[in-house]
Amino acid sequence: MRPFEYARAGEASEAVSLGGRFIAGGTNLLDLMKLQVETPDKLVDITRLPMRDIEATDDGGLRIGALVTNSDLAADKRVRDDYPVLSRALLAGASGQLRNKATTGGNLLQRTRCGYFYETSQPCNKREPGSGCGAIGGFNRIHAILGTSDKCIATHPSDMAVAMQALEASVETLKADGSTRTIPLIEFHRLPGDTPEIETVLEKGELITAVRLPKSLGGTQIYRKVRDRASYAFALVSVAAIVKMKGGEIEWARLAFGGLAHKPWRDTAVEDVLKGQAPSRALFDRAADALLAEAKGHGENDFKIPLARRTLVSVLAEATQGA
Amino acid sequence: MITLTINGEEHRLDVDPRTSLLDACRDHLGLTGSKKGCDHGQCGACTMLVNGRRINSCLTLAVMHEGDEITTVEGLGEPGNLHPMQAAFLEHDGFQCGYCTPGQVVSAVGMLGEVADGWPSNASKDLQNGAELSGEEIRERMSGNLCRCSAYPNIVDAIETAAKTTKEPA
Ligand SMILES: Cc1cc2nc3c(=O)[nH]c(=O)nc-3n(C[C@H](O)[C@H](O)[C@H](O)COP(=O)(O)OP(=O)(O)OC[C@H]3O[C@@H](n4cnc5c(N)ncnc54)[C@H](O)[C@@H]3O)c2cc1C
Numbered sequence: 122m123r124p125f126e127y128a129r130a131g132e133a134s135e136a137v138s139l140g141g142r143f144i145a146g147g148t149n150l151l152d153l154m155k156l157q158v159e160t161p162d163k164l165v166d167i168t169r170l171p172m173r174d175i176e177a178t179d180d181g182g183l184r185i186g187a188l189v190t191n192s193d194l195a196a197d198k199r200v201r202d203d204y205p206v207l208s209r210a211l212l213a214g215a216s217g218q219l220r221n222k223a224t225t226g227g228n229l230l231q232r233t234r235c236g237y238f239y240e241t242s243q244p245c246n247k248r249e250p251g252s253g254c255g256a257i258g259g260f261n262r263i264h265a266i267l268g269t270s271d272k273c274i275a276t277h278p279s280d281m282a283v284a285m286q287a288l289e290a291s292v293e294t295l296k297a298d299g300s301t302r303t304i305p306l307i308e309f310h311r312l313p314g315d316t317p318e319i320e321t322v323l324e325k326g327e328l329i330t331a332v333r334l335p336k337s338l339g340g341t342q343i344y345r346k347v348r349d350r351a352s353y354a355f356a357l358v359s360v361a362a363i364v365k366m367k368g369g370e371i372e373w374a375r376l377a378f379g380g381l382a383h384k385p386w387r388d389t390a391v392e393d394v395l396k397g398q399a400p401s402r403a404l405f406d407r408a409a410d411a412l413l414a415e416a417k418g419h420g421e422n423d424f425k426i427p428l429a430r431r432t433l434v435s436v437l438a439e440a441t442q443g444a
Numbered sequence: 445m446i447t448l449t450i451n452g453e454e455h456r457l458d459v460d461p462r463t464s465l466l467d468a469c470r471d472h473l474g475l476t477g478s479k480k481g482c483d484h485g486q487c488g489a490c491t492m493l494v495n496g497r498r499i500n501s502c503l504t505l506a507v508m509h510e511g512d513e514i515t516t517v518e519g520l521g522e523p524g525n526l527h528p529m530q531a532a533f534l535e536h537d538g539f540q541c542g543y544c545t546p547g548q549v550v551s552a553v554g555m556l557g558e559v560a561d562g563w564p565s566n567a568s569k570d571l572q573n574g575a576e577l578s579g580e581e582i583r584e585r586m587s588g589n590l591c592r593c594s595a596y597p598n599i600v601d602a603i604e605t606a607a608k609t610t611k612e613p614a
Pocket residue numbers: 142143144145146147148149150151152167187188213214215216219222223224225226227228229230231278279280281327328329330353354355356484485486
């Protein structure tokens with residue numbers, strides 16, 4: 122690990138004025154610093170900031186402090202009752218030890234698990250812009266099939282963020298100049314394009330202070346994660362689904378996908394196929410057609426295209442059963 | 445200089461900010477019970493309790509833990525005065541080479557605390573009501589601790605036994 126200066130912030134305003142890389146749970150940043158994939162000169166410890174609360178908002182939703190741990194969020198009674206898809210996604214991620222450290226803000230900003238990104242002897246446009254992409258034409262079993270570019274085909278590894286995408290969450294931030302803003306999660310992560318090293322719309326030194334969830338819309342909520350092991354493995358494909366039935370028809374559906382793209386994926390065209398329709402295998406297949414119309418495999422990850430279809434069909438069947 | 449509270453004792457130490465909590469304990473304080481396996485949060489051999497919650501001590505910096513209550517396997521019990529979890533691992537032969545054992549024991553103690561607090565797991569059918577501690581629940585909740593000797597069946601038995609002892613204190 123490269124040497125760095127360490128500073129501890131007591132308040133959010135202090136954290137943004139110290140100028141340095143924020144460290145929260147440290148479970149992603151330190152992992153990458155040990156490998157010198159990340160080499161910050163200065164770390165600003167934000168773990169003492171008062172951002173550990175989950176509060177009810179005026180509009181009937183929840184405001185989750187950026188430092189709320191993945192464990193505490195998954196176990197929160199209101200989340201379990203009103204946003205079960207989020208509890209399920211969190212519980213399907215990482216391990217008990219990691220969830221006790223991992224924070225809401227850090228989880229959103231965790232970096233890809235692409236092997237070339239992790240291995241500094243290999244080319245990777247995300248780690249070293251302009252060096253090429255080792256995964257294109259290389260080992261790419263875990264890589265993206267949607268929204269890729271010829272510069273990068275990495276996926277975003279978070280489970281939590283997939284559920285939050287289906288829940289239409291938004292991210293509250295504080296900038297170095299003291300101003301604040303609220304960014305809809307759908308606009309928060311970027312596709313790789315020509316600059317895969319830029320992963321979100323955050324500015325340098327911008328601090329995530331909270332994540333907001335709108336009032337729960339109820340519905341049947343499911344998080345299905347398909348992976349190589351039954352526990353403690355990243356998603357190959359995951360689906361977060363919220364489906365509301367009315368009189369034997371799908372009133373509406375909200376769907377988000379993990380393991381498929383550089384960001385937690387949501388495509389409302391898929392939801393439009395389902396809206397107002399009676400559930401059937403043929404309908405679910407049409408939804409999958411909409412999801413995968415532009416999907417492109419890169420060799421080792423070709424299997425993700427049929428796997429995403431089967432996972433979506435299975436989740437929709439479960440969500441609409443008994444209708 | 446930083447001050448760390450480990451197993452109820454305060455220690456003053458001079459560490460480079462790069463020092464992980466694991467290395468601070470092992471290399472600076474001679475607390476070598478916690479093991480370094482992968483050093484990347486993947487194996488669980490370094491598990492410690494911080495303020496009662498289990499974490500991977502390899503993926504956190506010692507300087508970040510001033511004021512926290514840290515417990516290592518040494519703080520759970522010692523020969524002659526074993527913690528019920530340590531005794532259960534002995535009784536059930538919950539190890540072969542023993543390298544992952546301190547992490548397994550500390551993690552299992554932390555895990556039982558989470559169950560006592562009503563936390564669900566990915567194996568829980570019902571999110572709302574606390575889960576019965578079945579073998580399936582134990583395996584899911586302990587998946588962050590790997591055992592290269594694959595002593596898993598005996599580890600699960602040991603934890604089941606210890607869970608009963610801690611539920612009905614003597
Ligand atoms: C072995 C292993 C298995 C895992 N498995 C899974 C899995 O199955 N599913 C899954 O979803 N995740 C998994 N993870 C990833 C884990 O969820 C993340 O490491 C964790 O959520 C990151 O949160 P953190 O608080 O530790 O972030 P940190 O490591 O502290 O920070 C991560 C990044 O976020 C920035 N940051 C942190 N907080 C803020 C803030 N408030 N404002 C602005 N920037 C901030 C940091 O500067 C850094 O760039 C796994 C990790 C490991 C090591």
